[in-house]
Amino acid sequence: EAQVTQNPRYLITVTGKKLTVTCSQNMNHEYMSWYRQDPGLGLRQIYYSMNVEVTDKGDVPEGYKVSRKEKRNFPLILESPSPNQTSLYFCASSLGSRIYEQYFGPGTRLTVT
């Protein structure tokens, strides 16, 4: 089944404790992206990747890191999480950004205390 998977689905952590949220897709998509969703703000793009080893900042990259060493994986790293990073995170993939449908993962709900 074609899908985007994220792990973990739920995570509660403490301020400053490094964490990684994994994202994997099995559709051979070149484009992958991370978003955070907050009430009243819609989804905001954190980082995106046009292809392996090619990443770029979205609208809210501060406090996040990404890497794209393989085509199928695009992990999101929070090196020192803070409470303002408490949010619902979505990973997405597609054939490209401009004209193609984004396929979204199920979401990761992160709470930082």
Place this chain on the structure above:
Amino acid sequence: AQSVTQLDSHVSVSEGTPVLLRCNYSSSYSPSLFWYVQHPNKGLQLLLKYTSAATLVKGINGFEAEFKKSETSFHLTKPSAHMSDAAEYFCVVSSGDAGGTSYGKLTFGQGTILTVHP
């Protein structure tokens, strides 16, 4: 630069009546525009997209949208609402120039919550 404004944070309609969700955009280049729907506790699903072909775009579940360049709008409509349409809807723009610094950026609107009353 690109941005999206969804003009209503909440829209409430009765079942069987028309739906109108409004979206205005701004972009430096010719945009691609999308509408996604998110049902409660679910992921996002594409409803329809405009990518510089026909300006009237038909999507799934009876939804359609019209791209109006002069008004920089991409409003979503449906002739007759169904209870299953209750969800949050997002308008999305992508307009970076190929090879430019914002080519991969996607910008979402703030979302419109659609409530459908019996």
